[in-house]
Amino acid sequence: MTSAETTSSPVSSEPISIPPSSGWLVVAGKEFADQLLSLRFIVLFVILGMAAALPLFIAAEQIRSLAEDVSGLQAVFIAMFIIGPPDFAIFGLDFTVAAFVGLTAPLLGIAFAFDAVNGERAQGTLPRLVSQPIHRDAVINGKFGAALVTISLVLISVVLMIGGFGLLRLGVVPTGSELLRLIAWVALTLVYVAMWLAFGTLLSVIFKRAATAALVGFGVWLLVALFGRFLLNLALAIVVPIDTTLPAAEQLASYQWHALLNRLLPPTLYNEASTVLLNPSVTQTSVPATLGELDQAQQQIPTLLSLDQSLLLVWPHVVVLVAITVACFAYAYIRFMREEVRA
Amino acid sequence: MTDIAERPAPIVTRGLTKRYGELTAVDGLDLEVRPGEIFGLLGQNGAGKTTTILMLLGLSEPSDGSARVLGFDPAHEALQVKRRVGYLPDSVGFYDDLTGRENLRYTARLNGLRGEDAEHRIQQVTESVELTERIDTPTGTYSRGMLQRLGIADALVKEPEILILDEPTTAIDPIGVVGILGLLRNLVEEHGVTILLSSHLLVQVQSVCDRVGIFAAGRLIGLGTVPELASEYGADQARVEVSFEGAGGPAIERIRTTLGKIPHVTSVESGAGPDEPWVLAVEPASADREVREAVLGAAASDQLGLTAIRSVNASLDEIYRRALQTSGLAA
Numbered sequence: 281m282t283s284a285e286t287t288s289s290p291v292s293s294e295p296i297s298i299p300p301s302s303g304w305l306v307v308a309g310k311e312f313a314d315q316l317l318s319l320r321f322i323v324l325f326v327i328l329g330m331a332a333a334l335p336l337f338i339a340a341e342q343i344r345s346l347a348e349d350v351s352g353l354q355a356v357f358i359a360m361f362i363i364g365p366p367d368f369a370i371f372g373l374d375f376t377v378a379a380f381v382g383l384t385a386p387l388l389g390i391a392f393a394f395d396a397v398n399g400e401r402a403q404g405t406l407p408r409l410v411s412q413p414i415h416r417d418a419v420i421n422g423k424f425g426a427a428l429v430t431i432s433l434v435l436i437s438v439v440l441m442i443g444g445f446g447l448l449r450l451g452v453v454p455t456g457s458e459l460l461r462l463i464a465w466v467a468l469t470l471v472y473v474a475m476w477l478a479f480g481t482l483l484s485v486i487f488k489r490a491a492t493a494a495l496v497g498f499g500v501w502l503l504v505a506l507f508g509r510f511l512l513n514l515a516l517a518i519v520v521p522i523d524t525t526l527p528a529a530e531q532l533a534s535y536q537w538h539a540l541l542n543r544l545l546p547p548t549l550y551n552e553a554s555t556v557l558l559n560p561s562v563t564q565t566s567v568p569a570t571l572g573e574l575d576q577a578q579q580q581i582p583t584l585l586s587l588d589q590s591l592l593l594v595w596p597h598v599v600v601l602v603a604i605t606v607a608c609f610a611y612a613y614i615r616f617m618r619e620e621v622r623a
Numbered sequence: 624m625t626d627i628a629e630r631p632a633p634i635v636t637r638g639l640t641k642r643y644g645e646l647t648a649v650d651g652l653d654l655e656v657r658p659g660e661i662f663g664l665l666g667q668n669g670a671g672k673t674t675t676i677l678m679l680l681g682l683s684e685p686s687d688g689s690a691r692v693l694g695f696d697p698a699h700e701a702l703q704v705k706r707r708v709g710y711l712p713d714s715v716g717f718y719d720d721l722t723g724r725e726n727l728r729y730t731a732r733l734n735g736l737r738g739e740d741a742e743h744r745i746q747q748v749t750e751s752v753e754l755t756e757r758i759d760t761p762t763g764t765y766s767r768g769m770l771q772r773l774g775i776a777d778a779l780v781k782e783p784e785i786l787i788l789d790e791p792t793t794a795i796d797p798i799g800v801v802g803i804l805g806l807l808r809n810l811v812e813e814h815g816v817t818i819l820l821s822s823h824l825l826v827q828v829q830s831v832c833d834r835v836g837i838f839a840a841g842r843l844i845g846l847g848t849v850p851e852l853a854s855e856y857g858a859d860q861a862r863v864e865v866s867f868e869g870a871g872g873p874a875i876e877r878i879r880t881t882l883g884k885i886p887h888v889t890s891v892e893s894g895a896g897p898d899e900p901w902v903l904a905v906e907p908a909s910a911d912r913e914v915r916e917a918v919l920g921a922a923a924s925d926q927l928g929l930t931a932i933r934s935v936n937a938s939l940d941e942i943y944r945r946a947l948q949t950s951g952l953a954a
Contacts, residue, residue, distance in 0.1 A: 302735065303733065306729075306732045306733050307733075309732075310729050310732075314718075314720075317720075403716045403717070403718065403719065404712075404714055404715060404716020404717075405716045405717060405718060407682070407710075407712035407715075408710070408712060408715060408716070408717075408730070408774075408777060409733075410682060411680055411682065411705055411708075411710040411712070412705060412730060412733040412734060412781075413702045413703075413705040413706040413733070413734060413735075413781075414702075414733055415702070620677060620682065620683040621677075621682055622673065622677070
């Protein structure tokens with residue numbers, strides 16, 4: 281063994297100032313580099329690429345007719361994201377770019393986070409990592425940040441590709457407000473992805489084995505995104521039946537219950553918000569509360585909302601999604617902080 | 624380094640206790656590791672060594688008592704402790720896809736080392752653990768012993784004042800162990816690093832430890848240098864090994880009689896085979912030189928065909944067993 285070692289060992293008990301913010305950036309940098317070279321990244325690209333390509337391909341012809349149909353007011357550019365082949369739906373979802381992204385976003389969120397902490401544990405790197413001078417939350421934040429940036433990059437490039445396709449092949453030029461709507465929709469989607477990332481991270485802290493975390497994560501996704509709505513509506517049909525023989529006011533009350541409980545499911549929140557942002561002609565997400573409101577809604581002159589009005593409409597949805605994200609994070613922190621990390 | 628002795632004890636614990644429900648893993652530990660020494664925490668698996676180490680690093684909160692590491696409380700100032708303490712966990716792991724150098728670079732960055740400084744430091748520690756040739760290959764291809772050495776390099780990257788090593792010699796071949804122990808000795812002597820290591824392979828580490836603490840069932844049942852512990856628990860015995868050529872058949876009885884007559888020899892054990900050494904127990908231990916000279920004299924006058932003679936140090940294994948018996952913890 282050679283003696284190439286420390287030239288000096290500073291012997292001091294002075295507290296060394298440790299910048300509180302740098303730890304998570306180092307973790308994020310390493311994780312980001314890992315992600316870009318990983319198989320996961322390729323799968324992500326393929327899935328989101330499919331989300332873009334398939335509906336767009338089928339819808340390409342429709343766009344032209346749509347463009348001819350509508351007046352100059354209609355938002356044709358963003359219509360690319362919300363039109364799909366008619367009479368074609370998977371699991372009750374329309375086959376559109378927005379719907380496909382909404383369906384796969386949770387999947388991506390979980391896939392990028394389910395092994396964040398327990399993967400380190402399995403490799404035996406966790407004891408080394410937590411014995412470095414960084415806060416433990418830096419580990420979670422860094423991994424979360426890196427995954428979110430990775431997914432954002434791919435999502436944004438896919439949206440740009442769709443836009444490019446529209447511009448070049450279909451000759452659809454976006455207006456300023458359409459661009460802003462699209463940006464808002466991407467931001468909303470990232471909030472939604474972040475929520476699932478936080479959930480996946482929480483699973484990776486709770487479950488010691490990555491396989492268990494993945495299974496539970498995908499199980500929850502399947503339940504919430506696909507069967508959840510189905511099961512919930514089935515249950516609601518029994519508990520709060522919508523009886524058409526009842527007076528209209530009571531029917532409305534039942535409808536409201538249905539809408540409220542459906543909104544407990546994050547996918548419902550996302551889909552409603554997504555529809556509002558991408559379709560300026562959607563002017564409300566809630567079921568009319570009174571007969572008067574119903575009357576009003578029916579008499580409403582079809583109109584296009586301005587972006588700020590649409591944003592106002594989806595604001596509560598975004599707040600709830602962020603709240604769920606924060607809750608997942610908080611619980612993950614608490615679990616991870618208290619944990620004793622053994623080899 | 625002359626100033627080492629004047630430094631305050633870098634690791635001090637007072638009544639340090641860790642309970643997991645009913646189980647008490649570490650029970651009222653009072654320990655003081657002196658500056659610039661290699662302290663061995665010895666004991667069987669499950670004796671509480673790793674739990675103690677985790678508490679010293681702030682990775683586990685003590686149920687009771689307190690610890691000070693370089694003047695900091697690991698439970699509340701963990702970052703300050705982690706900045707100064709290099710830690711090699713038991714069965715250390717690395718990112719398989721990254722090379723050894725990339726793994727070390729990550730650790731360097733987490734410790735705020737960047738650029739030239741970091742690269743220079745990585746090169747230094749790589750050389751000191753003799754991994755230069757393989758440092759740029761993915762760690763997934765490393766053998767267990769190489770991972771262990773990379774783990775030591777990893778703990779050294781931050782230029783620690785204290786090195787805490789959990790089972791550093793496990794999974795390393797005997798020659799590798801000599802190298803590792805030599806490296807540790809060098810760190811202490813040249814750079815004044817204080818080392819706390821834990822091991823269940825008692826014999827392997829006894830040569831390198833300045834002092835050892837013997838751990839059993841969460842309690843420290845023996846503390847001191849190996850000779851000190853030997854006189855405390857060795858019942859003041861020394862051993863002398865003697866070999867004879869062709870010691871078979873009737874010669875055995877002759878040898879036994881001759882050796883048995885030597886003063887201070889309390890027992891004579893013949894070797895398991897004709898060429899195996901005989902073992903003489905000597906009491907008191909200080910008489911072993913006298914006994915060796917008497918054996919030489921007797922062998923010459925009785926023509927026993929002596930081929931080898933040597934004193935054997937009390938082994939830590941033996942001390943450990945006796946310490947366990949004394950404390951009533953023997954299985």
